[in-house]
Amino acid sequence: MSYLSTHVRVVGALLVREMATRFGSKPGGYIWALLDPASHILLMTFIFRAIARAPALGTSFALFFATGYIAFQFYQAMTSYLNSAVRANKALLSYPNVAPIDTIVARFVLQVCTTTLVAFIVLGTIVATMRVDTYLHWPAILEAISMACLFGLGVAMINAVLFLKYPLYEQVFSIVNRPLFLISGVFFLPDSIPAPYRDLVLINPLVHVIMGFRKGFYPEYRAIGLDMTYLYGIAFLTLFAGMLVFTLSRKTLRNE
Template identity: 90%
Template sequence: MSYLFTHIRVVGALLVREMATRFGSKPGGYIWALLDPAAHIFLLTLVFGAIARSPALGTSFALFFATGYIAFQFYQAMSSYLNSAVRANRALLSYPNVAPIDTVVARFVLQLGTTSLVAFIVLGAIIATMRVETSLHWPLILEAVAMACVFGLGIAMVNCVLFLKYPLYEQVFGIVNRPLFLISGVFFLPDSIPDPYRDLVLINPLVHIIMGFRKGFYPEYRAIGLDMNYLYGIAFLTLFAGMLVFTLSRKTLRNE
């Protein structure tokens, strides 16, 4: 029990430190966290609104792209921010009460809170300004968010170790991870892709995350190919692999 309280206190202290480091003492840092996704969504809305008559779902380009972008960000922002959790706090690991996992947990809590707040404000603003009433299905939305966070956490825990041990892997991962934004369904609906290419697209678990998230905003969306059992399997298998690699590499994380 005393270990648990120590762990909570350490995570709390790291959380405060991460907030100060990431956002600074001025409100401008928090405002930028909101403006960045809002600017991306606004740009996508302008570009696609100029070349298409209507979005693939509903009548609002802004809502369509926001549901894709925000869902993707729950994975992307989580994994990219947690990747360097141990490396960025290396000096603190010399203290025996600070464990490598504490740095990951602190960043996980901060990123989850940040992305959730941004999603609430951006999507709320879009829905509030829409002329059409929107019916939200919260269980589907929260389920997709949870799986995105679990998957991102698993990937990040693996990368925390491999980035330290194999610098080349970090470069390769960056190259492979970069096009995911384009092929995960942010701009399009996988339903519209003909076979057999649709089956290839559906191998990507992020596609299922975005489909599930969008289904919570569009009751009429059939989401053909959505397989939550597949998503659960991939997400928790990745998390298990991450926890295993992270646990077996505790000495490496402290001393590398």
Template identity: 65%
Template sequence: MYYLTTHIRVVAALVVRETSTRFGSKPGGYIWAFLDPASHIAFLSLIFMAIAHTPALGASFPLFFATGYIAYQFYQAMAGYLNSAVNGNRALLSYPNVAPIDTVLARYILQLGTTAVVAFCVFTAIGLSLKTPLTIEWPYIIEAAFAASLLALGNALANNVLFPKYPLYEKFFEIVTRPLFLVSGVFYLPDTLPHPAQEVILLNPLAHVVMLFRKGFYPEYRAIGYDAGYLYGIAFSLLFGGLLIFTSSGKVLRGR
């Protein structure tokens, strides 16, 4: 119990430290957290409004692209932030009470909370601009956000070990994952694609995350092709593999 209490206190202190380091004492840091997704959503909306009369789902372009982009951000923003968790706090690992896993958990909590607040603000603003009120199914939204964060956490646990150990792998990982935005169903519906493109896109677990997230905003959306078993199978496989690599690499994580 004492060991658990100590780690909870360490993680809480790291969350406060990470918040101060990331956002600073000036409001500009917090404002950028909202401007980044808002600008992407606005850009996509303007582009597609110029070439199409209606979005692929519903009647609002901003809502359609927000449901895709925010769902994707629950993975992408989390993965990008967690991948450097240990390296960014390496100086603190000289203290015996600070474990490498604490740095990852602190960033996980902070990023999940940050993305959730940003999502709430973005969808509130979009909802106020609509003629009809949003019909929201919270279980789908929460589940999608949680699944996306698990995918990111599993990747990050492994990457915190593999990036410093194999610099070439880090470059390879960045190149391979760069097209994820295009193949995750952010600005289209995977289940409306022709075969075999649909099957190829659905191999990406993030496409299932986006489909599930959209079910929370569009009651009429059937999300044909969504496979919860596949999504969680990938998520827990990554989490198990990441934990295995992370827990067996104490010397690498502490820079010994």
């Protein structure tokens, strides 16, 4: 029990430190966390409204792109922030009470809270200003968010180790990860892609995250091809692999 309470206190201290480092003591840091996704969604709305009469789903361009962008951010922002958790707190690992996993947990908690707050504000504002009543199916929304966060956590734990061991891998991951935004269904519905290309797109677990998330906002959305069992399998398998790699590399993480 004392071991657990020690790590809880360490994570709490790291969480406060991460908040101060990331957002600073001024409110501008928190405002930017909101303006960044809002500006992306606004830009996509203007562009696609100019070239299309209606969004691929529903009647609101803003809601369509927001549901895709926010769902994707629960993974993307998670991995981007957690990948360097151990490296950024390297000096603190010289203290015996601070374990590498504490740095991951602290950043995970902060990122989940940050993205959730941004999602509430951005999506809440869009839904509140829509002329049509929107029915929210919370189980589908929370399920998609949970799987995106767990998948992102697993990927980040693997990356935290491999980035330290193999610097070239960091460059390779950056190149491979970059086009995910374009092929994960943020701009389009995978349902509309003809076979066999749709089957290739559905291999990407983030496509299922976004489809599941959108089902929470669009009751009429059939989400053909959505496979939550597949998403659960990929997310938990990745998380297990991340925990295994991270645990076996504890000495490396402290000494590298």
